Amino acid sequence: MKSTASSIQTGADRINGLLAWWGVPDALDVGAAEGRAKRFQGLVSALSQVVSEASANQAETATATNERFARALRELLGARQPADFIAAQSRLMTDLMETLAAQAKAWAEVTQKLHECCISITGTASGGPGERAADEAGSRSGEEKPSGGRDARRPGRH
Secondary structure, eight states: OHHHHHHHHHHHHHHHHHHHHTTOTTOOOHHHHHHHHHHHHHHHHHHHHHHHHHHHHHHHHHHHHHHHHHHHHHHHHHOOSHHHHHHHHHHHHHHHHHHHHHHHHHHHHHHHHHHHHHHHHHHHHTTHHHHHHHHHHHHHHHHTSOSTTOOTTOTTOO
16 A cells, blocks of 8 residues: 555656646646545445435335235235225325335435535535635625715715
8 A cells, every 4th residue: 555655656756747847837736636536435435325225225115115016906806896996996096106205205315315415525625615604704795885985874975
């Protein structure tokens, strides 16, 4: 591991030397590249976890759905009276709607988690949410200034 890091640094020094000859000094900043690589690695890990959880949830939902549909189909085929047949159809449609609602909810949760992962990586790449909040507060205070160079308390005077 130590030799890999030193060989990367040596390679970066060589590239910086070559680029400096062309007039581009310190074009390859190894520290910044490592920071971006670590943030990207964290994003990939978080996304992998989200996808793994979503896959497990979808597998559970599919298993439960198959059991419910099999039961509803048996009830539908076993119905002898029109009222039993209509009740079985109603249960089948209820199961279908509940399954679709559960899948929509699961996908909404996955989308929210993906959004949070992407927001967290962009927040760390652009200086963090604390700096952005300070920038926004500063821009808001700039919006509150009166225009036209007049004192806001005395509208008639310049």
